[in-house]
Amino acid sequence: MTALSELMDYDEVIEKFDPVLGLEVHVELHTNTKMFCGCANVFGGEPNTNTCPTCLGMPGALPVVNATAIESAIRIGLALNCEIAEWCRFARKNYFYPDMPKNFQTSQYDEPIAFNGWLDVTLDDGEILRVEIERAHMEEDTGKSLHVGGATGRIHGAEHSLLDYNRAGVPLIEIVTKMVPGTGRRAPEVARAYVTALRDLLKALDVSDVRMDQGSLRCDANVSLSPKTTGELGTRTETKNVNSLRSVERAVRFEMTRQAAVLESGGKVIQETRHFDESSGSTSSGRTKETAEDYRYFPEPDLVPIAPSREWVEELRGTLPELPWERRKRIQQEWNLTDEALRDLVNAGAMDLIAATVDAGAKPDEARSWWVSYLTQQANTRGVELADLPITPAQVAQVITLVNSGSLTNKMAREVVTGVLEGEGEPDEVVEKRGLKVVSDDSALEAAVDEALAAQPDVAQKIRDGKVQAAGAIVGAVMKATKGQADAARVREIVIARCS
Amino acid sequence: MIRQTAAELAAKIHRGETTSVEVTQAHLDRIAETDGKLNAFLHVDTEGALAQARKVDEDVAAGRTPASPLAGVPLALKDVLTQEGIPTTAGSKILEGWRPPYDATVTRKLKEAGIVILGKTNMDEFAMGSSTENSAYGPTANPWDLTRIPGGSGGGSSAALAAHQAPLAIGTDTGGSIRQPGAVTGTVGVKPTYGTVSRYGLIAFSSSLDQAGPCARTVLDAALLHEVIGGYDPMDSTSINAPLPPVVAATREGAQGDLSGVRVGVVTQFSGEGYQPGVLRSFEAAVSQLKELGAEIVEISCPSFDYALPAYYLIAPSEASSNLARFDAMRYGLRVGDDGNRSTEEVMSLTREAGFGPEVKRRIMIGTYALSAGYYDAYYGSAQKVRTLITREFEQAFTKVDVLVSPTTPTTAFKIGERTNDPVAMYKADLCTIPSNLAGNCGLSVPSGLSDEDGMPVGLQIMAPALQDHRMYRVAAAYEAARGPIGGASL
Structure with missing residues (x-):
């Protein structure tokens, strides 16, 4: 564990160094079945129940590619403005690890299905930063190891380990950015904003659950520091186990302050994998990668090449939903919002809720007014996120309809909403139970x-x-x-x- | 009874002249009588075989149509294919005691065809070898001369056929493991076109080269078995979605004895130094016989075939080093040194140290090296280029001829122990068979009589383009009919 005294003050870091980011995001696709076999792809479940000879790496068993996974990979590539390979192959990445049944991971190496793209990322102040995407490739997930008896829950010091292969063979897409230089002070924020934008995009594509807490979206943050005096690229570290958006930001910031302290004291940053600890907000050393590990990649001989026809790619392009930033732009125009007002809505997490309320029949102004005033107050009072309030946009829309038809006054409407939030049922039921009716006779x-x-x-x-x-x-x-x-x-x- | 062909036995069973149980029992008795000397079988499934035989007999008695033309006939299955609940070792200590939870596609098709699986046959460990001496369970002897090897890796299957322990067998051929054992035991062995017999459940040695195929004592029996095990399988991504070549029809046509209009190319690279004179004489006699049957004989030079052996010994070990990584003591098979104090890595290492034999270790090391960063292009990359050249040379040759012929292997069966300390001499046994594997084409070995200097069997190899397996069956059947019997093994 790095003591706080070994960290450099953040302002000083920025004064002396330019941080360089590189982000690798692994996304588990929510296909019905696994990448190379017919086993169910579901989170949780009794250990080792969703397994078969193929995903257990039994002698003689062979992989067959999941066509839906390829389709998802192409759609992700297109949404990230990538080129889609006309011909590509899977490759074997060879290394020994107990939770990897074949001791090689079927992945892609120098022939990814999608490459050379970009993603526009909106920062907190509304500024848009274009992050370049190097590649998006397909691979399979590993099983899970549970290390029992050690203090840290990690393999070192554990008494024994349990293996669950339910996750082995779940389809993964790995999305790798090019180096992101020049973000300066905002590097941690950029990292968080990038993962946020990617998460929203994948959600809109409906290809993954994108739950960081369940591991269906995982981020490895590569950070290095380049001294301003020389401008030379520094040695990078790769921080894993970053399980929330906030952690992405914290992990990058921690690594910057740690590496700066190491460099300042005349030391060298070691190229290694580091492990982020949520509770302390710090990173600790994992595997050292002094010599880059040799994975002995070679084309997977058990699978045939993938050659998506251009017609198919165009057909898939046609299935892309409205992407989050396009939607934001459209909504801004339709609702007639200033940039600032839109940003406030997005930052408050209200935009999607308002849009859904509008979709359920309300007028934008009415919907907005409910979510940004009364419901925001209620969320603050209860100490929860707006989206986590126990009321749906459809219910809000129903209340608005009752007001417009003259059945409820605004005051009564607030009482109905309160009733819904308190679990008294649908708006109609609350009206009934609380005897709320405009006297219109x-x-x-x-x-x-x-x-x-x-x-x-x-x-x-x-x-x-x-x-x-x-x-x-x-x-x-x-x-x-x-x-x-x-x-x-x-x-x-x-x-x-x-x-x- | 055990001297009869599979086709004859099937006909008698289906007509009710004998029963599958009788036929099966006769072969089980023969195994019991001879296998102490041969060691062809690693596991004999007496009860399972008889149960399967009874089912066929019930069908016949009830007047139901037999499940296939070979229903009721016993077969020896190479121990590299999984059979649910039956010990499957691939000739290795590392899989000792493993009972697969699933059937290979080939195994499933055999069962569905009513073929009676007698047991699992011995082989070089993970199919790496040309003599069956690399089996962890001891060598198999050649029924023609018990001091000699039965070929490899499928020596258990070829010996079982030659010794009349079974009329049918399944082999797998990565560089010649069906054809070379066939040649040195006087039996027929076929490596079908890559992708026409499913590899699902075939314990992988080299995925891009491995191909299961039929073994028998006659060309017709091989063809009948070929049609049982072949065909598209969605469980194998490299399986070809095309109709299986009509090999039985071609065999029957060939057996008429007319090869007029068939152009036969003699590969000039496969003769000269390293070839046993008696083998070459047998081969020349076979070529003359083909000419007499009406075939047009042409000499074909394929210079890149000289590089097939070195290219093979980079590609196959490279794939093997990765395919064999899964044997790590974690989920099945042997586990050594797990005393509660050792780390996972130590247990993996100790298990692999104890569980793999020297030839397997040699190939894992060669393959690991060939795939390493900095060496990949020079070794694996160059070998793939040679592979492309060989494929092109085959294509060019097949514009001029319908089939290519050569001796199957440069020598007759050598003595047990003769080449165990000289791996390269051992590798040369596959000199003539490897090119077809690299190109993904088909190849067949049919006995061409005995070598005049040692009285041991010689094989004639017939090669055809991908998906033209019927061509080689036609030529082989015509040749077999004209050649007449070659006699039998002394055992």
Whole structure:
């Protein structure tokens, strides 16, 4: 564990060094079956139940490529503005590890299915940074090792290990950026924003669950520092086990401060894999890669080359959904938002919710008003993210419809929403249970108005004399008498009619 | 009974003149009687075989159509193909005790065809060898002369045929492991076109070269078996989705004895130094016989074939080094040194040290080296280029001729122990067979009589282009009919 005293102050790091980023993201596809066999691809499950001779690496068993995985890989490549290979092969990456059944990973090496693309990433202040993509390639996931008895849960010091091969052979796409230089102080933010943008993109493509907490989206962050004095590229480290967006940012920042301290003290950064620890926010040394490991890649002889026809690629291009940034642009125009207003909505996590509310029938302004005011207050009060409030955009839209039809006043609508948040059921049910109904029967209102006029004859006289603003006192009395369930505008109309 | 062909036995079983149980029992008895001397079988599945035989007999008794033309006939299965619940070792200590949880596609097809699987035959460990001396379970003897090798890697299957322990057998051929054992035991062995017999369940030596195929004592029996095991298999990505060449029809046509219009190319590279004179004389006699049958004989030079052996000994070990990585003591087979104190890596190392024989280790090391960064282009890369050249030379040759012929192997069966200390001499046994594997073409070995100097069998190799397997069956059947019987093994 690196002590805090061995870290350089962040401002000083930026003064002396230029950070260079490189991000490798592994995405588990949510295909029905695994990459090379017919076993179910599901998260969880009793250990070693979703296995067969192929994904267990039994002697004689052979792989067969999952066509849906290829389709997803091409769609991801297209969405990342990549070129799609006209012909490519799988390759074997050879190394021994107990959770890898064949002791080689079927992957792609010098012939990735997609290459040379880019992804536009929106930073917190709205600035757009283009991150260049080197490649996106297909491979299979490994099994999982559970190391029992050690202090750290890692293989060193463990008493024994348990192996679960349910994950072995799950389709993975590895997306690798080119070097990202010149981000300076914002390097940690850029790393987080890139993974966020990629996650949103993959979600829109509906190819993966993109759950960092479940490992269906995993990020390895490569960081090196280039001294400003020389401009030479530094030695990089690769930090693994970065399981949340926030951790991506923290891990990059930690590595920058750690490496800077090492370099400042005259030391050398060791090229190695490092392990991010969520609780301390620090990284620690894993495998040392003093000599680059020789994986002895060669073309996988058990599989035939993949040659996606250009017609198929174009057909898949046609299936690309509206991509997140295109959608944002469209919504900004449709809702007539300033850049700043859009950014606030995006940062507050409200945009998708508002859009979904609009899709469910509400007008953009109405939807926006609910989510940014009352619901945001409720989220703050409860200490949860907006998206985690127990109300759906469809339910919000229903409430808005009830208001527009005159069935609810705004005040009553807030009460209905509160009821939904408290688990009282659908908006209709809350209306029913809480007895919330606008009194819209004119005869009932007329009686109430007459009663109020009779109770305040001087006010009634003023209205008759043409002082229309005095009507407010009568309206207030009627609203009080009907316990707020009357439509105030309609009451006012009746008061004036009665006095003219 | 055990002297009869598979076709004859099947016909008698199907007509009710004998039963599959009788036929099976006769071969089990023969195994019991002779295998102490031969060591052809690693496992004999007496109960399973008889149960399968009874099922066929029930079908016949009930008047049901037999599952295939070979239903009820016993077969010896090379121990490199998985059979559910039956010990499968690939001739290696590292798989000792492993019972596969699944059938290879070939095994499944045999079962579905009603063929009775007698047991698993001995082989060079992981099919690496030309003599069956590399088996972890001891060498197999040649039934013609027990002091000699039965070829390899499929020496168990070829010996079982020659000794009449079984009328049919399955082999696998990566560089000649079906054809060379066939040649040195006076039996027929066929390496089909790559991709026409599924590799699913074939324990891989070299994935781009391995091909299972039929072994028998006659060309017709091989053809009948070929049609049982061949065909597209979606479980094998390298399987060819095309109809199987009509090998039985071609065999019947060839047996008529007319080869007029067939152009036969004699490969000039496969003679001269290193070739036993008696083998060459037998080969020349066979070529004359083909001419008499009406074939047109042409000399064909394929200079790149001289580089086939070195290219093979880079490609096959490279793939093997990766294919054999899975034997790590984690999930099945041998585990050595797991005393609770050793690390996973130590247990893996100790297991592989103890579980693999010297030839397997040699090839893993060669392959690991050939694939290493900095050496890949010079070794694996160059070997792949040679492979392309050989494929092109075959293509050119097949524009001029319909089939190519050569001796199957340069010498007759050598003595057990004669070449064990000289790997290169051992590798040369596959000189003539390797090019067909590298090109993915088909090749067949049919006995061409006995060598006049040692009285041991010689094989004639017939090679054809990919998916033209029927061509070589036609030529082989015509030749076999004209040649007449070659006599039998002394055992």
